Structures are given as C-alpha cells and as structure tokens.
Amino acid sequence: MPNSLNTIRAGVLDVAYEAHGPADGQAVVLLHGFPYDVRCYDEVAPLLALRGIRVIVPYLRGYGATRFVEVSTPRSGEQAVLGMDLLALLDALGIGRAVLAGYDWGGRAACVVAALWPERVAGLVSGTGYNIQDIAASVRPEPPEAEARYWYQYYLHGERGREGLTQNRGAFARLLWRMWSPDWAFDEATFARTAASFDNPDFVEVVVHSYRHRFGLVAGDPAAADVERRLAARPSIGVPAINLHGAGDGVGPPAAVDGAAKRFTAAYERRLLDGVGHNIPQEAPRAFAEAVLALAAT
Known part of the structure; x- marks a missing residue:
C-alpha cells in the first residue's frame, strides 16, 4: 500500500x-495507461520502495482524483499535454532527474519527456517501446487485422462512441482488459478498484479527444502546439531504455523485428514477456520492477 496519497498543483492540474x-531516494515515476489507473502498480511500487527508491505514482489527467485547475483549460488528451503534465509534475515535486516508467498513455508521456527533455530522465522503461505518435501518417491504412484491433478508437471518433463511453465506461474498459490481456485472469474486485477512477468528471472528454487528435x-x-510540432519530427530518445512488450498483447502484439530500436540512440534492450498482455505492470510486476531497478542502478 502507498505511504501516502497526495495532491500537488502541477501546471494546469491538481495532480493526485x-x-x-x-x-531522499532515487526518484522513479510510474505512469499508467488507458483504461487503467495507479492500481496497476500496487505490486511494483513496494518492490521498488524496499530497495530505497522514491516512487511517485500519479493519476493522469481525467483519472481518479486528478483535476483541472481551470474550467477554461481544454480537456485535451493529446500526446503533447501528457508529456507536459509529467514535466510539470517533476518540477512541482522538485525532482531534477528521474527514471520514468509506463505503458500505453503513461509510456507515451514518458517517451515524450525522454525525447524532448532528456536531461530530466535517468532511464526509461516503456511498454512496447517508442510510443510517440506519427499523426501525419495516421491517414495511411494498416492491414485489416491491425485495423480490427483499433475498433475502440474508431468508435470514439463519432458522437455515438462518446455517448457509449459516457453510459458504459465500466463495461467498455472491462471488455478492453479482456481483449488486450487474454491470459490475465483478473477478478471483478480487481477491476472495480480501477474502474472507480473512470468516474472522474473529465474522463470521457479527455479520452475522446485523445483518440480523435491522434488521427488529426x-x-x-x-x-x-510547439511541443506537438517537435513531436511531429519523430525525435529519437537518447537515454538508457528498456522496452517491455507482452508477447500476448491483444492490441499491440510484438513484431518479429523490433521496429522501435532505431528510435533509441543510447543503451537499449527489448524484453519480451511470455504470457503477458497489455497491462504489463499488473500482469508481470516483478519483471516490471526488475527493469526499473536495472536503470535506477546505472
């Protein structure tokens, strides 16, 4: 269990x-994805804390108790703001340099900061590797099997999808958990502990914006805008990095050839995890913690 639950003003958010x-330990920030929350790190964080690590596990914008400071702030879910939120959190907490670790949206935030502000990053653990979106290329179709895996994104492009997420956010997320982690036998109590985070009043707007913005x-x-412009250049990541990829990931199955490797210019390693799906830290907490510790020790 966490030592404490806190809230801090960080940029446009009050971050829980x-x-x-x-x-005073080496700082590590653990970042969750969609549709998950901080509960995915319940087994990872204690393993790190026992090794003297200072662990910070924030709720992303639109999740849990994190709130926007101003009503007028756009409820954006684009990649640039996720990175900016993370950078603002590091500043607010007085953390000059940290190991960043995450997957899905959280992995994207970590990749953005590692690419654009590498002086703030001691190491990067990223689920599926290079998570910075190529928005300009989003108009190019993928093979039908890949397109089918992204049905939920296309669903959210229309108002029917927005209303469907609003009315059925729990059922929507539960279905994705099952599809994306077919070998993970989570129980209803485990799901319910996370699903409470989706009651955040900004959840739907942030999620819908995310899946519309990434397709332009x-x-x-x-x-x-300036950060998004820099990301459009697909910047390389020049910090030590470990790519964790679940071999059973139902939405982003690993390719035979690691296409992400070319985006990393410092020490880089890809670790495939058998029997693991998309929610890597909750399905394989020890493997996730070991990757973080490997970078924290360098």
Missing part, C-alpha cells in the same frame, strides 16, 4: 499521486 519509499480529426490545445 501516491508516494512510496524514502523521500480535432485541434489540439494551443498551449501544446
């Missing part, structure tokens, strides 16, 4: 986060 371990269907937050 859980803290584990000694305040809606404008981004003007405050993030």
